[in-house]
Amino acid sequence: MLFALSMNYSHLVSRIIELPVDPLAMNCSTSPSRARVFQCPTCPKRFSAKSSVIQHIKYDCNRLPRFVCPYCDKRSKYPFSLYKHIRDVHPDCKVYCKDLSGEKEDTR
């Protein structure tokens, strides 16, 4: 089950599109090696790093907020923003989140 879910986005990851960067559109202060554009295979969003696209596919793209604060009703697409919320709003509580999707999530 977990394997199937991870396969679900790994095939999307292989379809991430690296767009050619127009040299004229590049800012002189940006080094050419860093000026790369990656587009999500399933929506028009673009990112400057492939890891950002992977994170977008994994948590954000066509997904509902799946992480829920265990202490209130706040929801987030990203566990780290929920961890920040818990530290800010529930400073005395253990920092963890509920994952509605049932997918395994790395915790710290």
Ligand SMILES: [Zn+2]
């Ligand atoms: Zn997308």
Ligand SMILES: [Zn+2]
């Ligand atoms: Zn909360």
